Amino acid sequence: MADPQERDDDFLESLEKAMEEEFEDQMAEITNEEAEIDALRAERDALQDKFMRALAEAENARKRSDKDRREAAQYGGSKLARDMLPVYDNMKRALEAATDEQKEVSAALIEGIELTMRELRNVFAKHGVTVISPEVGDRFDPQLHEAMFEAPLPGTKAGDIIQVSAEGFMLHDRILRPAQVGVSSHTG
Incomplete structure (x- = not known):
């Protein structure tokens, strides 16, 4: 028969071993839970990043849409306006070509053309179309003018407008x- 002290030692040793195993199991469980928490945090952070990117992208799309809408409202009629420019040019030429005698004989016709021209200018102004009317002697500005020809003209400086062929x-x-x-090419 075993000695009671030996039995107590065996019991204590088995109890200690069982407690160590229990402790190790609990530590492993805690480590697994911490790993799960870390994985959930990483997933949360990734989803939050995706959400913030999607939110920024939606805001950018909204801003682009607003800009496109404003530009469409402001510049949407540019093709029609551009197509109307020759009408304006032809009416202006007709008025400029009429002699004083023709103006007297055809006063009503000339007045009708002038009224139509005035109305066309009003429609242009209503839609933001403005006339670029350079004068002879003005400086050439490549942002506003197109040089159709260049010629030396005494009494002018290079870059002076010497003739206006069509308004802009x-x-x-x-x-x-x-x-x-x-445009004048004269340098002296």
């Missing part, structure tokens, strides 16, 4: 058509 037009802040001009 802007739609708000964009050029529809530059004014067509002749």
Whole structure:
């Protein structure tokens, strides 16, 4: 028979071993739970990052859409306006070509053309179309003018406008058509 002390030692040893195993199991469980928590945190952070990116992308799309809508409202009629410019040019030429005698004989016709021209200018103004009307002697500006020819003309400086062939037009802040001009190449 075993000694009671030996039995107590065996019991204590088995109890200690069981407690160590229990402790190790609990530590492993805690480690697993910590790993799960870390994985959940990483997943949460990834989802939060995705959400923030999607939110930023939606805001950018909204801003682009607003800009496109404003530009469509402001510049959407540019093709029609550009197509109307030759009508304006032809009416202006008709008025300029009429002699005083023709104006007397055809006063009603001339008045009708002038009224139509005035109405066309009003419609242009209503939609943000402005006329670029350079004068002879003005400086050539490549942002507003198109040089149709260059010629030396005494009494002028190089870059002076010496002839206006056609007026130009802007739609708000964009050029529809530059004014067509002749430019002096004279340097003396």
